Amino acid sequence: MFRSGDWRQELRALLGLAGPLIVNNLSIAGMTMADAMMAGRLGAESLAAVAVGGSIWFFGFAICLGILMAISPIAARHHGAGNPELIGRYTRQGIYLAIIIAIALIFIMYRYVGPALDLIGIDPGFRELTKGYVHAIVLGAPAIFVFLALRFTTEGIGETRPIMYASVLSLIVNVFLNWVFIYGHLGAPALGAVGCGIASAITMWLIMTGLAVYMMRSSIYAPLKIFSRVGKFRPDALKEILMLGIPIAVTITAEAGLFNAVSVLMGTRGASISAAHQIAISFATTTFMIPLALSAAITIRIGHALGAGNAHAARYSGGFGILVCALFMSFSAAFMLFFRETLVSLYTNDPSVTSIAISLLLAAAIFQIADGVQIGAAGALRGYKDTRFAMVINTFAYWVLAFPLAYMAAVTYKVAPVYTWAAFIVGLTVAAVLLTWRYARLSGAQTKLA
Numbered sequence: 029m030f031r032s033g034d035w036r037q038e039l040r041a042l043l044g045l046a047g048p049l050i051v052n053n054l055s056i057a058g059m060t061m062a063d064a065m066m067a068g069r070l071g072a073e074s075l076a077a078v079a080v081g082g083s084i085w086f087f088g089f090a091i092c093l094g095i096l097m098a099i100s101p102i103a104a105r106h107h108g109a110g111n112p113e114l115i116g117r118y119t120r121q122g123i124y125l126a127i128i129i130a131i132a133l134i135f136i137m138y139r140y141v142g143p144a145l146d147l148i149g150i151d152p153g154f155r156e157l158t159k160g161y162v163h164a165i166v167l168g169a170p171a172i173f174v175f176l177a178l179r180f181t182t183e184g185i186g187e188t189r190p191i192m193y194a195s196v197l198s199l200i201v202n203v204f205l206n207w208v209f210i211y212g213h214l215g216a217p218a219l220g221a222v223g224c225g226i227a228s229a230i231t232m233w234l235i236m237t238g239l240a241v242y243m244m245r246s247s248i249y250a251p252l253k254i255f256s257r258v259g260k261f262r263p264d265a266l267k268e269i270l271m272l273g274i275p276i277a278v279t280i281t282a283e284a285g286l287f288n289a290v291s292v293l294m295g296t297r298g299a300s301i302s303a304a305h306q307i308a309i310s311f312a313t314t315t316f317m318i319p320l321a322l323s324a325a326i327t328i329r330i331g332h333a334l335g336a337g338n339a340h341a342a343r344y345s346g347g348f349g350i351l352v353c354a355l356f357m358s359f360s361a362a363f364m365l366f367f368r369e370t371l372v373s374l375y376t377n378d379p380s381v382t383s384i385a386i387s388l389l390l391a392a393a394i395f396q397i398a399d400g401v402q403i404g405a406a407g408a409l410r411g412y413k414d415t416r417f418a419m420v421i422n423t424f425a426y427w428v429l430a431f432p433l434a435y436m437a438a439v440t441y442k443v444a445p446v447y448t449w450a451a452f453i454v455g456l457t458v459a460a461v462l463l464t465w466r467y468a469r470l471s472g473a474q475t476k477l478a
Contacts, residue, residue, distance in 0.1 A: 103184025108335020330411025
């Protein structure tokens with residue numbers, strides 16, 4: 029199962045795990061693109077409200093995503109070692125944690141998002157729309173966070189197809205509900221950007237219910253005994269999830285937080301710049317979904333190998349996976365360079381928005397390879413349950429280096445938006461180099477001990 033050096037076998041195993049996750053991630057990105065396209069048809073203000081509001085929501089979402097992502101390497105290790113009931117125990121603790129975080133996030137969003145938008149200086153033309161969007165979408169937090177706990181469990185044991193089915197369903201449902209609530213069909217009021225948030229929240233509850241029912245009824249999950257008992261709080265299991273998950277959350281939030289913080293900064297420059305930023309970031313996010321899926325598959329491959337006691341196979345899986353991420357993003361960069369104008373035309377016909385978005389996609393093409401390498405290396409490190417070093421690297425690269433550059437470009441000097449995006453190039457390149465270096469050292473040391 030873990031023959032080092034057989035790249036064809038490794039590629040099949042990697043893509044076997046990553047394939048359904050790629051579909052999942054592209055479906056999620058498709059939801060974001062659909063939100064942008066459908067809201068954009070109402071005007072720059074609605075598109076900007078979805079862009080800024082989505083950035084604020086995603087910041088809170090990313091924190092819980094990172095914490096619960098710890099379930100995947102934990103489950104992978106126990107799966108490799110043949111301990112299914114322990115996987116179920118960690119899943120239950122993850123569900124409890126998800127509900128607690130969701131309640132806290134709803135309170136924070138309802139209490140503080142309005143004053144935060146005023147403090148930041150978001151354009152008054154779409155400030156209230158942004159607030160309404162956030163208040164609507166955050167109501168889906170309990171559902172999507174429980175979904176994540178279940179998702180990372182099934183991902184950790186190598187069963188990724190249920191995640192794919194749930195995500196495809198969510199894309200179809202979300203587009204339909206957008207049509208209903210944004211434009212006011214089937215007797216519903218036309219709620220615009222707020223309707224987009226309502227559609228997303230309802231979709232979250234539906235996919236959580238669907239995945240939970242599937243896992244209850246499938247024999248694959250019976251040995252885990254997830255739903256066989258209520259289960260008590262286990263401080264030791266919660267501590268392990270948090271100790272592993274908090275650094276992952278900080279790592280993810282450092283990168284995602286940078287992109288979302290820049291979205292908010294763009295919101296201070298007016299609707300046209302904010303809308304152009306949303307168009308470019310929407311497509312860049314879509315291409316990123318594939319190496320993100322590969323990163324999760326790398327984590328699983330390494331976890332299974334280490335659980336089975338094969339450090340050499342773990343090192344090979346990680347290095348090979350990082351290479352595959354880099355190769356895909358090379359093709360992505362070339363696609364962006366040659367088809368920038370066509371891509372932007374899918375979103376808008378506004379000349380002022382179009383010209384800015386085209387320039388931003390040029391910057392996105394430049395940072396594609398570095399983005400693929402850094403997410404692949406981060407996934408490999410998660411497989412080794414080494415998350416603190418990645419946290420330090422990402423915090424340094426994105427917030428010590430990149431964010432000050434973005435802030436100066438967008439706020440202090442108010443230069444062309446493409447210079448703000450140059451900060452992404454700096455942060456992602458530094459992160460890619462340092463994370464790969466860390467992986468090479470750590471995996472090499474583990475191999476020598478084997």
